[in-house]
Amino acid sequence: MKPPSPRLLLTCGLAVLMALAPLAVRFTGNEYPLIVLTRIVILAIAAVGLDLILGYGGMVSLGHAAFVGIGAYAIGIMTAEGITSGFVQWPLAILAGAVAALTIGALSLRTRGVYFILVTLAFAQMVYFVSVGLDAYGGEDGLVIPTRSQFGALLNLSNRTTFYFLCLLVLFATIALVAHLARTRFGLVLRGAASNERRMRALGFPVYRYRLAAFVIAGALAGLAGILLANHSEFVSPSIMNWGRSADLIIMVVLGGMGSAIGPLLGALIFMLTEELLSHVTTYWQLVFGPLILLVVRFATSGVAGFFPERTDEG
Amino acid sequence: MSLFIEQTLNGVQLALLLFLVAAGLTLVFGIMDFMNLSHGSLFMMGAYFAATFVTLTGSFVLGGLIAIVCTTLLGFVIEAVWLRPLFGRGHLDQVLGTFGLVLFFNDFVRLVWGPGGRTVGLPQMLQGHVYFGPNFSYPVYRLVLIAVGLLVAAGLFLLVQRTKTGMIIRAAASDREMAGAIGADINRVSAMVFGLGAALAGLAGLFAAPILTVQIGMGDNILILALVIIVIGGLGSVRGAFLAALIVGLIDALGRAYMPNLLRLILSPVAASTAAGALSSVAIYILLAVILLVKPQGLFPARGAR
Numbered sequence: 001m002k003p004p005s006p007r008l009l010l011t012c013g014l015a016v017l018m019a020l021a022p023l024a025v026r027f028t029g030n031e032y033p034l035i036v037l038t039r040i041v042i043l044a045i046a047a048v049g050l051d052l053i054l055g056y057g058g059m060v061s062l063g064h065a066a067f068v069g070i071g072a073y074a075i076g077i078m079t080a081e082g083i084t085s086g087f088v089q090w091p092l093a094i095l096a097g098a099v100a101a102l103t104i105g106a107l108s109l110r111t112r113g114v115y116f117i118l119v120t121l122a123f124a125q126m127v128y129f130v131s132v133g134l135d136a137y138g139g140e141d142g143l144v145i146p147t148r149s150q151f152g153a154l155l156n157l158s159n160r161t162t163f164y165f166l167c168l169l170v171l172f173a174t175i176a177l178v179a180h181l182a183r184t185r186f187g188l189v190l191r192g193a194a195s196n197e198r199r200m201r202a203l204g205f206p207v208y209r210y211r212l213a214a215f216v217i218a219g220a221l222a223g224l225a226g227i228l229l230a231n232h233s234e235f236v237s238p239s240i241m242n243w244g245r246s247a248d249l250i251i252m253v254v255l256g257g258m259g260s261a262i263g264p265l266l267g268a269l270i271f272m273l274t275e276e277l278l279s280h281v282t283t284y285w286q287l288v289f290g291p292l293i294l295l296v297v298r299f300a301t302s303g304v305a306g307f308f309p310e311r312t313d314e315g
Numbered sequence: 316m317s318l319f320i321e322q323t324l325n326g327v328q329l330a331l332l333l334f335l336v337a338a339g340l341t342l343v344f345g346i347m348d349f350m351n352l353s354h355g356s357l358f359m360m361g362a363y364f365a366a367t368f369v370t371l372t373g374s375f376v377l378g379g380l381i382a383i384v385c386t387t388l389l390g391f392v393i394e395a396v397w398l399r400p401l402f403g404r405g406h407l408d409q410v411l412g413t414f415g416l417v418l419f420f421n422d423f424v425r426l427v428w429g430p431g432g433r434t435v436g437l438p439q440m441l442q443g444h445v446y447f448g449p450n451f452s453y454p455v456y457r458l459v460l461i462a463v464g465l466l467v468a469a470g471l472f473l474l475v476q477r478t479k480t481g482m483i484i485r486a487a488a489s490d491r492e493m494a495g496a497i498g499a500d501i502n503r504v505s506a507m508v509f510g511l512g513a514a515l516a517g518l519a520g521l522f523a524a525p526i527l528t529v530q531i532g533m534g535d536n537i538l539i540l541a542l543v544i545i546v547i548g549g550l551g552s553v554r555g556a557f558l559a560a561l562i563v564g565l566i567d568a569l570g571r572a573y574m575p576n577l578l579r580l581i582l583s584p585v586a587a588s589t590a591a592g593a594l595s596s597v598a599i600y601i602l603l604a605v606i607l608l609v610k611p612q613g614l615f616p617a618r619g620a621r
Contacts, residue, residue: 060406113406114550122542122603125600129597129600133594135585244414244417247411254407284422284423284426285422287419293411293414293418297401297408297411298412
């Protein structure tokens with residue numbers, strides 16, 4: 001039997017460590033770290049989804065936060081309209097993310113390269129302005145979500161520890177899904193198209209459809225992250241769709257390692273903890289963070305996951 | 316009718332501001348194939364420099380000139396220190412590297428100028444209104460802004476279309492390698508265009524300072540609109556950027572003026588005016604989507620058949 005690969009060990013190690021985190025919180029009696037960690041896990045879900053199109057598919061989407069926002073707004077709006085059952089809310093919110101991704105993706109994927117970056121950014125801005133215009137649901141000020149999604153006796157999302165474990169479960173299911181997809185024929189076509197689109201087409205693959213499918217999956221996962229984020233902060237406002245948030249997600253993916261499924265989690269951890277740490281040291285943390293991003297881009301493009309190879313056999 | 320004229324003038328004025336920012340962006344993109352998200356920061360820095368030097372010198376013109384010079388120098392420094400290593404890298408690296416610069420400048424401004432916004436006063440002679448009729452007047456400053464903006468646009472057009480320098484810039488924008496191969500110094504052209512772009516962004520910042528509040532993040536919206544404009548106009552094309560800026564400026568201004576009345580038919584007055592603002596913003600992106608479907612390379616693609 002082959003020994004497990006460093007990548008698999010890393011994934012399992014992280015899963016165990018993160019599952020133990022609530023224990024540490026129980027001992028110290030300080031809930032703040034758990035709140036931060038929950039947020040990291042949620043953003044990591046969106047980042048892992050983004051990795052499917054950015055890392056594996058080579059599509060630089062600078063508008064991914066829009067789908068997170070759509071998922072979150074779906075929860076906010078349904079709650080405001082009196083629909084609080086998670087069994088209704090969640091599928092609809094995920095569907096909203098997927099449908100938005102289908103629409104935006106169908107148009108954006110006709111473009112290539114820098115046009116694709118700018119067009120996804122533009123569509124995300126459009127969604128952002130629509131949310132600003134939602135006067136009935138708070139407009140620019142946002143919308144308070146008074147009750148978290150109800151799952152009857154099955155789950156109580158108001159319990160912080162329960163909610164954290166749910167997020168963690170979703171995250172690792174997402175990582176497993178993306179890692180699995182990457183190995184299937186679907187993933188191989190996606191990766192092939194990223195390295196040489198013309199060749200994949202010559203081989204007869206409908207590259208556009210594969211890419212669109214990946215874009216929709218990523219959009220649905222972002223919608224799912226949005227659902228969790230809305231439940232986590234019990235609030236949603238247009239600012240979660242700010243273009244900077246889309247850039248944050250890309251940074252997480254690049255930092256952790258593109259096309260590695262587990263990388264975005266590492267990226268999200270490093271990104272958010274650095275932000276947390278720096279903002280405790282100085283109010284002007286972006287003064288340090290900005291140059292750090294440049295250094296990562298210049299010198300560490302394979303990301304942290306690059307240190308943990310996927311295979312044990314050399315060469 | 317006077318509402319229509321006023322909003323058209325407002326639209327033209329917004330268009331000229333946007334064009335000043337977009338011109339530098341599109342040239343840098345055309346020549347260096349470089350995606351610069353930090354161009355909006357230069358606009359913001361221009362406005363802050365203006366706020367400082369106009370107050371310091373007590374003169375709008377002198378302070379404004381100093382502000383433009385400072386922004387230009389800053390543009391050269393940024394290009395040499397932060398951006399040059401990103402030339403020739405993938406667009407993803409450029410997006411992230413320049414996004415880092417946006418974060419840096421936001422906090423730099425917070426550190427130097429504080430978190431509060433600034434306002435820039437106007438000199439006596441630029442205050443007041445010009446009266447065109449019994450019930451139509453327009454602020455002097457905005458008219459001057461339109462005039463100067465048109466002059467600068469014309470100057471830029473002459474520079475790019477009629478001079479030898481402009482010929483080299485256009486050659487580099489249409490095919491960098493070939494222009495380099497026949498003897499154009501691409502690095503010098505790039506630095507020059509960066510400086511020019513910074514100067515124009517600084518000028519836009521100066522113009523915007525008395526109209527908008529000078530605040531952190533003021534460059535973001537302008538940047539994204541400018542990006543939309545250079546895509547609509549065709550990457551690398553100054554002429555395209557000008558036309559696209561006019562279209563975007565007019566859609567925004569006229570949309571804000573007339574959409575509320577249309578929406579009031581179905582919404583409450585307050586809701587209508589909020590929704591109208593959002594809708595005229597959305598209209599610009601719908602235009603972008605339509606243009607991309609019909610002419611994916613924009614209205615005036617700079618790069619031949621590519």
